[in-house]
Every structure is written in C-alpha cells, then in structure tokens.
Amino acid sequence: MTGYLNLILRLVIWFLLTANFSVVNIIIGVSVALLLPHNHRSRAALKDWLRALGEIVVAIPQAYIEAFQIMLRPHTQEEVTMERVPPRRTPGLIFLDIFLITFTPKTIVLKYHEHGWYEVHRVRRRKA
Incomplete structure (x- = not known):
C-alpha cells in the first residue's frame, strides 16, 4: 500500500513541477x-x-493563520533550531516532513542532516 503512496507522491511532484495535464505529460x-x-x-x-x-x-x-499574524503583528525575532526526524522515516516521508515545515510562513528547513535532524529557521514575535 505504501508503494502506491510513494508513486502518487512522485506523480504529484511531477504535476506540480510541470503544471501540465495533457495525455503526453501524464504518460511521461x-x-x-x-x-x-x-x-x-x-x-x-x-x-x-x-x-x-x-x-x-x-x-x-495553520499557514493562513500564520500569514495573517505576520501581516498584522511584526515578527522580528529569528532563531535556528534543530528538530529530530521521527524514527523509521522513508525518503518520501522525509520529503513530506520538510514540505510541512516549509509550507507554513514562519518556518523553513535550512538543511536535512543525514544523522536524523532538520535545521529549521523560525521567525517569532518579539517577547515583551
């Protein structure tokens, strides 16, 4: 079953990159x-x-909420943290994890370390 999910993930990435749903592109x-x-x-x-x-x-x-928060209240604090990769992650699941972290406006993955860590950049509101 997860083999089909990997195939679907690859096809979704392909269609996001090409933005073309012609028969030839689907076959490719x-x-x-x-x-x-x-x-x-x-x-x-x-x-x-x-x-x-x-x-x-x-x-x-969550991405929409964070986008409105950034527009309405300035976020001037930045920090880089290390987050542990959950155990037993396949490359497809690691890609989805990185996508989720980067999808929200306040965070982005700077680097994936092969030893099981994500380097994540975050913006935060200044603490009073």
Whole structure:
C-alpha cells in the first residue's frame, strides 16, 4: 500500500513541477515515477503515511493563520533550531516532513542532516 503512496507522491511532484495535464505529460510522469529508483527494503507503515497526510490537512489552515499574524503583528525575532526526524522515516516521508515545515510562513528547513535532524529557521514575535 505504501508503494502506491510513494508513486502518487512522485506523480504529484511531477504535476506540480510541470503544471501540465495533457495525455503526453501524464504518460511521461507515470514513466518517470516508475523508473525512479525504489527502496523496496524500507517499507513505511501505513499509519505513518496517514499521520503525515493528516498533518498536511492541519497545516493548510495553520499557514493562513500564520500569514495573517505576520501581516498584522511584526515578527522580528529569528532563531535556528534543530528538530529530530521521527524514527523509521522513508525518503518520501522525509520529503513530506520538510514540505510541512516549509509550507507554513514562519518556518523553513535550512538543511536535512543525514544523522536524523532538520535545521529549521523560525521567525517569532518579539517577547515583551
């Protein structure tokens, strides 16, 4: 089941990059998604994928809220923190984690460390 989710993730990325839904582009996208190397040994649990998709649903309204907060009240404090990568993450789930962190206006992933850490830049309101 998670193999299909990896394939769908690759197709979604392809369509976001090309912004073209013609028959030829769909055929090329499916071909590219199938030809990219797969890691058959590391199987992500369906539970991890469903949790990540649930976090995406929550991140969309959070992004709008943060955008309005930045417009209405200045955020002048910046900090760089290290966040631990959850265990047993496949490359697809790591991509989704980085996407979620970067999707919200107040945070961006600066670097993914192979030892299991994300370097995250955040903006915050100045503390009184």
